[in-house]
Amino acid sequence: xxxxxxxxxxxxxxxxxxxxxxxxxxxxxxxxxxxxxxxxxxxxxxxxxxxxxxxxxxxxxxxxxxxxxxxxxxxxxxxxxxxxxxxxxxxxxxxxxxxxxxxxxxxxxxxxxxxxxxxxxxxxxxxxxxxxxxxxxxxxxxxxxxxxxxxxxxxxxxxxxxxxxxxxxxxxxxxxxxxxxxxxxxxxxxxxxxxxxxxxxxxxxxxxxxxxxxxxxxxxxxxxxxxxxxxxxxxxxxxxxxxxxxxxxxxxxxxxxxxxxxxxxxxxxxxxxxxxxxxxxxxxxxxxxxxxxxxxxxx
Amino acid sequence: xxxxxxxxxxxxxxxxxxxxxxxxxxxxxxxxxxxxxxxxxxxxxxxxxxxxxxxxxxxxxxxxxxxxxxxxxxxxxxxxxxxxxxxxxxxxxxxxxxxxxxxxxxxxxxxxxxxxxxxxxxxxxxxxxxxxxxxxxxxxxxxxxxxxxxxxxxx
Amino acid sequence: xxxxxxxxxxxxxxxxxxxxxxxxxxxxxxxxxxxxxxxxxxxxxxxxxxxxxxxxxxxxxxxxxxxxxxxxxxxxxxxxxxxxxxxxxxxxxxxxxxxxxxxxxxxxxxxxxxxxxxxxxxxxxxxxxxxxxxxxxxxxxxxxxxxxxxxxxxxxxxxxxxxxxxxxxxxxxxxxxxxxxxxxxxxxxxxxxxxxxxxxxxxxxxxxxxxxxxxxxxxxxxxxxxxxxxxxxxxxxxxxxxxxxxxxxxxxxxxxxxxxxxxxxxxxxxxxxxxxxxxxxxxxxxxxxxxxxxxxxxxxxxxxxxxxxxxxxxxxxxxxxxxxxxxxxxxxxxxxxxxxxxxxxxxxxxxxxxxxxxxxxxxxxxxxxxxxxxxxxxxxxxxxxxxxxxxxxxxxxxxxxxxxxxxxxxxxxxxxxxxxxx
Numbered sequence: 001x002x003x004x005x006x007x008x009x010x011x012x013x014x015x016x017x018x019x020x021x022x023x024x025x026x027x028x029x030x031x032x033x034x035x036x037x038x039x040x041x042x043x044x045x046x047x048x049x050x051x052x053x054x055x056x057x058x059x060x061x062x063x064x065x066x067x068x069x070x071x072x073x074x075x076x077x078x079x080x081x082x083x084x085x086x087x088x089x090x091x092x093x094x095x096x097x098x099x100x101x102x103x104x105x106x107x108x109x110x111x112x113x114x115x116x117x118x119x120x121x122x123x124x125x126x127x128x129x130x131x132x133x134x135x136x137x138x139x140x141x142x143x144x145x146x147x148x149x150x151x152x153x154x155x156x157x158x159x160x161x162x163x164x165x166x167x168x169x170x171x172x173x174x175x176x177x178x179x180x181x182x183x184x185x186x187x188x189x190x191x192x193x194x195x196x197x198x199x200x201x202x203x204x205x206x207x208x209x210x211x212x213x214x215x216x217x218x219x220x221x222x223x224x225x226x227x228x229x230x231x232x233x234x235x236x237x238x239x240x241x242x243x244x245x246x247x248x249x250x251x252x253x254x255x256x257x258x259x260x261x262x263x264x265x266x267x268x269x270x271x272x273x274x275x276x277x278x279x280x281x282x283x284x285x286x287x288x289x290x291x292x293x294x295x296x297x298x299x
Numbered sequence: 300x301x302x303x304x305x306x307x308x309x310x311x312x313x314x315x316x317x318x319x320x321x322x323x324x325x326x327x328x329x330x331x332x333x334x335x336x337x338x339x340x341x342x343x344x345x346x347x348x349x350x351x352x353x354x355x356x357x358x359x360x361x362x363x364x365x366x367x368x369x370x371x372x373x374x375x376x377x378x379x380x381x382x383x384x385x386x387x388x389x390x391x392x393x394x395x396x397x398x399x400x401x402x403x404x405x406x407x408x409x410x411x412x413x414x415x416x417x418x419x420x421x422x423x424x425x426x427x428x429x430x431x432x433x434x435x436x437x438x439x440x441x442x443x444x445x446x447x448x449x450x451x452x453x454x
Numbered sequence: 455x456x457x458x459x460x461x462x463x464x465x466x467x468x469x470x471x472x473x474x475x476x477x478x479x480x481x482x483x484x485x486x487x488x489x490x491x492x493x494x495x496x497x498x499x500x501x502x503x504x505x506x507x508x509x510x511x512x513x514x515x516x517x518x519x520x521x522x523x524x525x526x527x528x529x530x531x532x533x534x535x536x537x538x539x540x541x542x543x544x545x546x547x548x549x550x551x552x553x554x555x556x557x558x559x560x561x562x563x564x565x566x567x568x569x570x571x572x573x574x575x576x577x578x579x580x581x582x583x584x585x586x587x588x589x590x591x592x593x594x595x596x597x598x599x600x601x602x603x604x605x606x607x608x609x610x611x612x613x614x615x616x617x618x619x620x621x622x623x624x625x626x627x628x629x630x631x632x633x634x635x636x637x638x639x640x641x642x643x644x645x646x647x648x649x650x651x652x653x654x655x656x657x658x659x660x661x662x663x664x665x666x667x668x669x670x671x672x673x674x675x676x677x678x679x680x681x682x683x684x685x686x687x688x689x690x691x692x693x694x695x696x697x698x699x700x701x702x703x704x705x706x707x708x709x710x711x712x713x714x715x716x717x718x719x720x721x722x723x724x725x726x727x728x729x730x731x732x733x734x735x736x737x738x739x740x741x742x743x744x745x746x747x748x749x750x751x752x753x754x755x756x757x758x759x760x761x762x763x764x765x766x767x768x769x770x771x772x773x774x775x776x777x778x779x780x781x782x783x784x785x786x787x788x789x790x791x792x793x794x795x796x797x798x799x800x801x802x803x804x805x806x807x808x809x810x811x812x813x814x815x816x817x818x819x820x821x822x823x824x825x826x827x828x829x830x831x832x833x834x835x836x837x838x839x840x841x842x843x844x845x846x847x848x849x850x851x852x853x854x855x856x857x858x859x860x861x862x863x864x865x866x867x868x869x870x871x872x873x874x875x876x
Contacts (some may be wrong), residue, residue, distance in 0.1 A: 021765075026853055040853020043765040061851070065768050073764055073817045120853075139349055170404070179406025179444055187452020194770035198851055208359070214361050225444035228362045231401060238397050250770045250851050252511070254485075260404075267400045272393065286397075289389035291379065297399055298392070298414045299428060 004083065005050045007109060012047040017032060017107050018078025020044045021063050022053040022143040026120075027212035038121040041066070045077065055083065055151065056124045060116040060132060062244035064091035064200035067101055081107035081147075085116070086140025089278050090242045091200040093145050098240075100203055105278065110143030111150055115157020117142050119249065126157055127253040133258060134243045144278035182227070188253040189226040191219070195247035195257055196233065201240045208232060234260040238286040239268045242276045316436040318345045319426040320429070321360055323353045323388075326377035326418045333422035334429075341426050345373065352376065354387030358398040361412065371411045371436030378416040387390050388416070410435050411442065413426035417454060458675035459683060460601065464492045466500035468674060469535065478532040480517060482510045494534070501721045505536045505656070506603070509579055509843060513778030514541045515548065518564045529567055533670065537572040539593040539600075540584050540841035544778030545570065546596030551781060561781075569666045571659070572597040577692055578697035581844030583857040586702055586744055589841050591694035592598070599667030601658035604686040651723055659687045698842075701857075744828065744838060750867035751829035755821075759866065761860060764817040766852035773846035775842035779827070779839045824859065 008020040024042035039058045044050055063082050066074055074080070084092060089110060095101040115126050115135040121132045135157040143149060170178055193209070196202045209217050209229055217232065218225025241261045248258040269275050271294060274285040322328050328349050330415050334341060350356055353376025361372050382388040393417060395414050413432045415426045460468075466698050472479050481503035485493040492504050493511040514537055534542075535578065552558040575582075575591035584590060594600050660675060662668035678684075774780040830837035840856075847855045 019765075032460050038853070041766045043762075066765070073761070074870070093361070129584070173406075175403070175406045175408050176444070177406070178404070181407045183444075184447065184452070187446075190775060192771050192775040194775070194851075197770040198768050216363070217304060221451065222448070223450045223452050224366055224448065227405070227446060227453075228359070228366065231405065232359060234401060235394075235398060246851065249770060252772050252775050252849060260401075263404045264397060264401060267397050271396055286390070286393055289386065289393055291389065293389070293392055294396070295392055295416075297396065297409075298416055 001054060001056075001151075004055055004109065004111065005053050007148055007150060008044060008050040008053055008081070009047045011107060012044065012050065016079075017081040018045060019074075020050070020053065020083070020109075021066050021083045022083035022109075023055060023059040023061070023063075024052040025054055038119075039110075040120065040194070043074075043077075053074075053083070055111050057114060057126045058115050058120045058122070058124050059083075059085070059111075059159075060118070060120050060249075062088045062091055062200055062243075062246050064088050064095065065246070067092060067095055067106060068095065068200070068203050069100055070205065071201065075219040079105060079107070081109055083109045083111060084146070085111055085113040085157040085277070086138065086278070087113075087134065087242055087244060089143045089145040090140065090276050091244065093278045093280045094201055094242065094276060095203070097282070103126060107148075108143075108146045109148050109150060110146030111157065112143070112153040113138075113141050113151075114154025128158040128160050131157050131160050132245060133160065134245055136160055136163075140278065145239060145280075163258065163262065166256070167263065170259070183223060185255050186226040186230055187223040189221055189230070189255055190227065190253060191221040192252060194250040195250065198246045199237075200244070200246075201237060202233070208236075211281055230255075230257070230260060234264050237261060238264050239272070239274055240276060241265055311344040314437065314441055316344050316433060316441070317368060318342075318371040318373060318429075318433055319364040319369045320345050320347045320372075320373035320375065321350055321356045321364075322347055322417075323355075323376040323383075324349050324351050325383035326381065327375040327415075327425065329352075329419035330417045330421045330425045333420065334425045337421060337422050341429045344433045344437075345429045352382065352384050352387040353391040354382075354384070354394075356391065356395075358394065361398070365407075365442060366448075370415070370439070370442045371432055373413045373415065375413075375415040375417050375425075375428065378418055381418060403439050407445075408439055410439055420439055457662075457678040457681045458660045458671060459604070459678055459680075460658045460660045460675040464675045465535070465601075465658070468670075469497065469500045469503075472529075476531070478530045479535055480532060481505065481535045482507055485511060493671050494537075496851070496852055503536060505573055506576060508577065509538060509582070509845070510541075511845075512568070512776050513843065513845070514545050515778055515781055516624065517568065518545055518548070518561055519781050529563055531569075532564075533569045533571060533617075535571045535573075537570050537597065538575060538843070539591060539595070539597065539779050540582075540589050540843040542570045542572040542596035543593055544588050544596065544786060544841045544843070547835075547837060547839065547841070548779060548781055550837075551831075551839075554835075569598045569670050570596060571599045571601060571667070571670065574600060574602040574691060575694045576603050578694055578701065579844060579848075580701065581847050581857070582698055582701055583844060584842035584843060585695065585698040586839045586860065587838050587842045588744075590691075591698060592691040594661075594663045597667070598664045599660060599662045599671055601660050602687045603690055604657045604659055604683055605690075614756075634838055685754075743867060744860065746861055746867045747838075747860075748829045748832040751825055751863070752833065757866070759862065760817050760821045763854070764820040767820050768852055769819070770851055772849040772851065773823070773856075776845040776849050778841050778843055778845070820854070824856075824863070828860070828863075 004022070008022065011017045012020060021041040022042050022044065022249045025203040026038045026040050039054060039056075039061075041061055041063060042052055044052060050185075063084065067080070067082065069075060074289065082088075082092070089108060092101070092108060096103050115138070116132050117124075117126065117130045118132045119130075136159045138157070142153060143155065171179065173181065191209075193207075196207060196209070209219070209232070212219070217228050241264070243258070243261060243265060245261075247261070248256065251257060265275070268285055272290075274282075320331075322331065328347070329437055331347060348360075353374065356374055356376075361374065364372050376388045376391060377383065379388050379392065399412065399414065402412065413428060413435075415424075415428045417428060469479050469481075479498075480494050481497045481500075482492040482505065483495045483497060483502050484493050484504055484507070485495075490510060492507040492509075494517070495515060497503050514534060517534065518533060545565070548561075552561040572594075578591060582591075584593070589595065592600070592602060659678060660671055662671050774782065827839040831837070842857070844857065847857065
């Protein structure tokens with residue numbers, strides 16, 4: 001932690017960056033806590049305030065979302081340094097890959113990670129019931145895209161089979177049962193678009209959901225429109241989603257959006273051997289092709 | 300395996316599926332045209348929508364078709380390597396692969412969707428694709444499970 | 455004023471009668487995988503409801519302004535049983551917005567056919583700050599009838615039914631050598647788990663606030679005769695208010711007023727704004743200083759503070775979706791003439807929704823939200839557009855804590871009210 005704070009202090013004091021985006025402790029009430037708990041994103045502009053920065057297993061938020069170039073109020077502060085876990089760094093790589101950010105316009109402070117909790121109000125000790133679904137099998141505990149790396153490598157996170165079980169349960173169902181499950185889950189969607197707003201990879205200036213000439217998706221939260229919206233978003237994230245699960249956390253209805261993203265990511269990995277990469281020069285799978293891609297489903 | 304059109308039409312039940320076919324202009328559309336000029340018997344259940352290339356076909360077209368009452372969808376383009384625009388169908392192939400698996404994951408019977416490569420000279424193949432799809436979708440029945448317009452989950 | 459004591463069976467009968475008559479009864483029910491979450495949903499029987507649970511996920515606004523509403527959609531009479539006082543107050547405050555320059559008939563119609571029965575809070579979350587905005591855990595604002603629980607347990611007593619259901623769902627998780635543990639089958643079949651401790655039956659002191667409430671409660675329950683019940687009612691209310699006051703202390707929305715004598719004040723050039731009246735300490739609203747905000751906010755549109763607050767906001771719109779006071783809607787006229795909830799916070803989007811969201815910078819957006827709630831609305835309608843339910847803080851992904859921010863604003867807005875000795 002001190003390493004992180006020192007680094008932040010020196011980056012700010014030297015003027016290398018104008019703001020360090022990291023995590024800080026929450027002061028004040030946060031449900032369902034019995035008192036002040038959890039972490040939240042932090043924006044440190046003054047080197048003297050660098051002690052606010054913390055990093056531990058409560059730091060689940062994906063801060064890459066703050067690098068969206070259309071967040072004018074942040075762009076206007078000046079060049080940022082961002083604290084990124086290995087998984088978050090893949091999101092930053094995605095932004096660079098897709099031309100939203102130039103590599104030299106951000107300083108990446110990688111942190112070595114031992115897994116995070118599902119909700120920032122949990123932890124900081126990491127137990128199987130509380131570990132995030134995405135931490136199992138993580139290959140990025142040592143960040144692969146960074147300017148600096150801080151922290152010692154903690155032990156790997158406890159593995160949780162929660163998500164694999166959920167996916168297996170779905171696969172065992174008949175198509176009709178799965179359809180009932182998804183129709184029920186997605187009909188609860190109120191189209192608040194929190195999932196879209198919070199996603200680092202959803203940065204389209206005009207989202208297809210907002211187009212009305214022609215209108216592709218019902219804008220009202222009808223079941224039909226919700227199914228179309230979530231299908232579309234999952235497809236637009238194919239090969240780009242880094243599985244940060246911010247969408248699932250942001251959803252006020254508790255819809256299991258992570259399952260959709262994970263499934264599409266598994267399909268992409270199986271068929272095209274690709275996983276959202278921390279290397280910005282690796283192209284996104286739907287933007288390239290191989291002449292020998294499988295076409296067993298085409299007659 | 301081709302199922303002659305007469306079997307499809309005279310099956311006796313009231314349900315006639317609506318199948319929408321999104322086809323590429325250069326290969327499949329021409330192939331379909333050939334099937335027509337050759338007077339091949341094809342199921343009348345399929346309505347063709349012409350696009351410049353299979354790569355133009357967005358999953359949203361297919362979703363929209365289901366929303367608007369289609370019971371089945373056909374998506375067809377040039378064989379890989381023969382795309383009029385050189386590479387369009389390679390991209391389309393990847394996109395449709397993912398989309399199809401997502402549909403299956405959500406619980407849509409993938410028997411309702413057919414993907415094919417039909418070239419300009421393959422009139423009989425187009426006949427096959429059309430008839431097979433129509434009879435398969437007819438057997439699956441109307442796609443009533445797809446949410447209707449205005450249907451909402453909460454009271 | 456109608457008063458009665460209602461027992462659980464009285465309320466169960468009320469629900470059954472209402473449902474039988476075709477009225478929709480809405481109450482908090484367990485929601486989500488975590489038993490600690492509830493939401494307002496229609497029920498058929500009282501057993502489905504959790505009347506002593508945590509604050510429901512979303513407010514009541516969806517029962518007056520549904521997520522999607524078509525012109526000419528049918529109206530069903532509704533009774534909301536177990537509304538939290540903050541949510542009931544929210545609905546009434548929104549009547550201002552929905553009826554001042556344009557009379558929103560859809561809203562009005564639903565308000566007319568709905569009877570709100572709120573239950574005074576026994577359980578106060580750590581994010582509740584209703585006291586700071588003029589509401590209390592036993593507020594009657596917006597309610598047609600209020601039920602005050604008459605038993606003050608150390609915490610809300612878990613309902614036996616809930617324990618039973620919870621255990622039943624867990625039974626399958628506990629296997630010994632891949633076999634269910636002994637007694638599992640019996641547990642599965644049991645209607646109710648035998649409890650070592652006898653839980654007291656729930657009782658409420660019911661009070662009608664409006665004619666609609668009186669009609670609903672007519673003939674129900676037993677007369678209020680035991681003076682000890684009056685004490686119990688007062689104790690529950692006071693305890694909850696104290697819990698909220700403690701929250702306000704934690705959130706720094708209430709400060710101990712320093713006592714200065716008049717001479718010292720004259721020396722320091724300070725005078726109590728109100729001319730030196732004694733301020734009743736139980737009026738948390740006054741001490742919270744939120745009343746000073748409308749003026750200060752109007753004058754400090756460009757304060758530096760906004761720039762420091764806004765960065766964490768990612769525009770997800772959760773706050774607006776769960777807010778009991780945010781009725782903003784879009785009208786969608788494409789295939790179905792309908793209106794739906796809209797959170798005009800997505801400033802990164804172009805097109806349709808950005809026409810409603812002209813703020814290019816999140817700074818303006820966040821400021822607008824605070825201004826609307828604590829300056830613009832109060833200056834027009836003389837009440838803040840906030841019930842202190844705390845949902846926004848709980849759902850915020852960026853950790854924006856509205857009561858904490860209010861505390862900062864109040865601090866900036868000026869000196870605390872001074873208590874002058876008389």
